Amino acid sequence: MADDAVASIQATVLPDEIAKVISATMTVTPADANDKWYYKLTSVSNSSTDLIAGSYIDYTAVDDDTGFTAVSTSDKIKLLFIKNVDTNSRSIYICFDGGTAASDLVDGVTIGPNEFFIARIPNTTVANLHAISSASTAEVIVAALIDDV
Incomplete structure (x- = not known):
C-alpha cells in the first residue's frame, strides 16, 4: 500500500571466517485514519x-x-525511525520509558553518527x-507512524 512503511536490512555478522548474512523486511501499514505520519529534521540538545x-504531516487530501x-x-508510536545525520560525530541516546535519556541507561539505545x-x-x-545528544546539539531525522488517540 502507498502509505506503508517498509524497512529492509541486510546484516553481516560473526567473524570473517564464519560470517553470515542475515536479511529481513518489515512492513507497517496504517490501521485507520487515526494512524498519522510524522517527519521532522530534529535538533537534539544535550538536555x-x-x-x-509539533504536528503530523498530511498524507491524505485536505x-x-x-x-x-x-x-x-x-x-x-507504532513505528519509529531515527537517522543520525549530524556532521560533528555526536551520538544521541534514546529512552522509551519517560525517564531521563542518558548514555548509561540499561535499556537505552545509542545512535551514532550516520547510524539509524x-x-x-x-x-x-x-x-x-526522550532523547539527548552526547555533546552540544545533534541533527537527526525522525519519522514515525503514530496512533492519534
Whole structure:
C-alpha cells in the first residue's frame, strides 16, 4: 500500500571466517485514519527532552484551509525511525520509558553518527520518548507512524 512503511536490512555478522548474512523486511501499514505520519529534521540538545513534538504531516487530501494536526503527548508510536545525520560525530541516546535519556541507561539505545534505528514500539507514548545528544546539539531525522488517540 502507498502509505506503508517498509524497512529492509541486510546484516553481516560473526567473524570473517564464519560470517553470515542475515536479511529481513518489515512492513507497517496504517490501521485507520487515526494512524498519522510524522517527519521532522530534529535538533537534539544535550538536555533530555521529548524527541517528537509539533504536528503530523498530511498524507491524505485536505483543502487549503485545513491546518496541521498537532501531536499529543498521549499519542502512541507504532513505528519509529531515527537517522543520525549530524556532521560533528555526536551520538544521541534514546529512552522509551519517560525517564531521563542518558548514555548509561540499561535499556537505552545509542545512535551514532550516520547510524539509524527502526523499531515497532506500540506501547510507547510521545511523552515517554526522550532523547539527548552526547555533546552540544545533534541533527537527526525522525519519522514515525503514530496512533492519534
